[in-house]
Amino acid sequence: MDFRGYEPVIGLEIHAQLKTQSKMFCSDSTKFDALDNENTSPVSVGMPGALPVINKKAVEMSIQAGLALGCQIRHKSVFARKNYFYPDLPKGYQISQYDQPLCEHGKIQFVLDNEVKTISITRAHMEEDAGQSQHIGEYTLINYNRSGVPLLEIVSGPDLRTAKEAAEYARTVRQILRYLDVCDGNLEEGSLRCDCNVSVRKIGAPEFGTKVEIKNINSFRFIEKAIEFEIDRQIDMVEQGQKISQETRLFDPDKNQTISMRSKENAQEYRYFPDPDLLPVIVTDEEIQRLKSLLPELPVQRAQRFIKEFQLPEYDALILTAEKELADYFEKTALQSKNAKAASNWIMTELLRELKQTEKHISQSPVSEATLSELIGMIDQNIISGKMAKSVFSECWKTGKSPAQIVKEHNWVQITDTNAIEKVIEDILAQNPSQVADFRGGRTKVFGFFVGLAMKATKGQASPDLVNQILTIKLSGQ
Numbered sequence: 316m317d318f319r320g321y322e323p324v325i326g327l328e329i330h331a332q333l334k335t336q337s338k339m340f341c342s343d344s345t346k347f348d349a350l351d352n353e354n355t356s357p358v359s360v361g362m363p364g365a366l367p368v369i370n371k372k373a374v375e376m377s378i379q380a381g382l383a384l385g386c387q388i389r390h391k392s393v394f395a396r397k398n399y400f401y402p403d404l405p406k407g408y409q410i411s412q413y414d415q416p417l418c419e420h421g422k423i424q425f426v427l428d429n430e431v432k433t434i435s436i437t438r439a440h441m442e443e444d445a446g447q448s449q450h451i452g453e454y455t456l457i458n459y460n461r462s463g464v465p466l467l468e469i470v471s472g473p474d475l476r477t478a479k480e481a482a483e484y485a486r487t488v489r490q491i492l493r494y495l496d497v498c499d500g501n502l503e504e505g506s507l508r509c510d511c512n513v514s515v516r517k518i519g520a521p522e523f524g525t526k527v528e529i530k531n532i533n534s535f536r537f538i539e540k541a542i543e544f545e546i547d548r549q550i551d552m553v554e555q556g557q558k559i560s561q562e563t564r565l566f567d568p569d570k571n572q573t574i575s576m577r578s579k580e581n582a583q584e585y586r587y588f589p590d591p592d593l594l595p596v597i598v599t600d601e602e603i604q605r606l607k608s609l610l611p612e613l614p615v616q617r618a619q620r621f622i623k624e625f626q627l628p629e630y631d632a633l634i635l636t637a638e639k640e641l642a643d644y645f646e647k648t649a650l651q652s653k654n655a656k657a658a659s660n661w662i663m664t665e666l667l668r669e670l671k672q673t674e675k676h677i678s679q680s681p682v683s684e685a686t687l688s689e690l691i692g693m694i695d696q697n698i699i700s701g702k703m704a705k706s707v708f709s710e711c712w713k714t715g716k717s718p719a720q721i722v723k724e725h726n727w728v729q730i731t732d733t734n735a736i737e738k739v740i741e742d743i744l745a746q747n748p749s750q751v752a753d754f755r756g757g758r759t760k761v762f763g764f765f766v767g768l769a770m771k772a773t774k775g776q777a778s779p780d781l782v783n784q785i786l787t788i789k790l791s792g793q
């Protein structure tokens with residue numbers, strides 16, 4: 316990737332709305348389609364004296380998400396007040412976590428452009444959401460339904476280097492959260508929100524450049540577009556000798572550009588301090604173990620198991636476990652066909668290609684696990700060759716028929732009768748004496764020419780293994 320001699324540095328802050336029934340610090344509902352200000356109470360509109368109570372379910376979901384993101388869970392984490400004024404924040408501060416977040420030091424992996432990427436997760440902390448302002452002419456209306464809704468903020472290390480990588484990272488995080496059923500991952504409805512931090516530096520420079528934060532981007536495509544634009548803008552500025560100012564920008568999808576919103580506050584300006592209304596969150600090892608045992612097998616664990624149990628390369632294992640349904644499909648086929656390597660090869664090549672071309676999800680595949688297993692079995696039993704199997708697969712895909720039926724209809728059965736193949740090869744050798752002489756004189760390349768003729772003479776049905784064996788014997792003059 317060419318960035319005019321610069322290296323982009325990107326880190327993402329993902330705010331995931333936890334799927335609890337009630338808010339982070341009170342019993343108000345979190346229902347999305349409620350009437351304006353229906354989901355409110357003294358706590359969520361910040362009445363003086365109203366006291367917060369921690370939502371246990373939100374803590375449990377956050378721990379599970381943290382574990383799935385490879386994080387260490389702190390035995391003691393602390394809620395802190397992040398002070399700023401905005402009308403949709405009625406208390407004048409947001410309850411968040413600061414220097415003692417619940418989850419830290421994690422990492423996730425995904426595959427992009429044939430490479431395994433490992434991205435660190437600096438921290439994942441709990442906080443409450445703010446309300447929503449609606450500007451109508453000269454009025455601003457505020458809806459506090461979202462005020463106090465539990466969020467998990469997942470902060471990546473500054474490890475991402477391209478816009479595409481950042482979008483794929485965000486997709487992976489979303490997939491993990493959905494897998495655990497702790498967040499519905501809906502970017503449009505705002506249940507997953509992504510802030511992208513972007514800076515650039517000259518390749519080889521020891522320090523990072525000044526970062527700019529792009530807020531509230533509501534689709535993966537826009538994450539990519541916004542970052543691409545921002546990288547170009549920053550390189551242009553640096554090239555012109557201008558300084559990048561630390562600021563928050565917004566992405567305008569219509570104009571496909573980012574625009575300045577405000578200069579960014581730093582941590583001191585927020586005057587973080589431990590919230591005196593809340594006790595620290597104490598989590599014991601037993602509790603972490605209990606929550607861990609309730610987790611479904613995570614994509615990364617499943618990938619590790621596939622590597623061990625089925626001897627898959629890491630790359631294949633990551634691709635096959637990127638989606639639960641695909642992993643299920645592979646595992647079933649591997650077990651049924653008793654040939655995991657073949658199952659993985661067929662899925663990684665033919666099946667994924669057909670799915671992509673026809674824009675189908677694995678759950679809509681016309682070739683079932685049973686069908687693919689049957690096909691693999693037919694190759695393993697030498698009923699058809701690997702080459703024929705590709706045609707059979709493609710017919711299975713088109714017609715939904717079973718491999719046996721297709722093989723029968725097209726008479727694609729492999730010829731494994733040694734005598735019949737010998738006869739064909741003897742004829743070919745007799746008809747091509749000069750090539751035979753060439754071969755015996757050392758031009759071994761003509762071997763392929765004979766194989767071609769033999770396959771042609773048998774309409775591709777001769778077993779390639781047998782053709783090779785018999786040709787070798789006959790050409791050596793035995």
Ligand code: ADP
Binds near residue numbers: 327472512513515
């Ligand atoms: P802040 O205190 O400004 O929010 P953080 O240190 O919490 O900054 O980092 C916020 C996000 O920005 C993280 O995802 C981090 O990886 C990323 N980040 C930090 N420094 C840079 C940088 N120079 N360029 C790009 N991203 C950065």
Ligand code: MG
Binds near residue numbers: 328
């Ligand atoms: Mg931050």
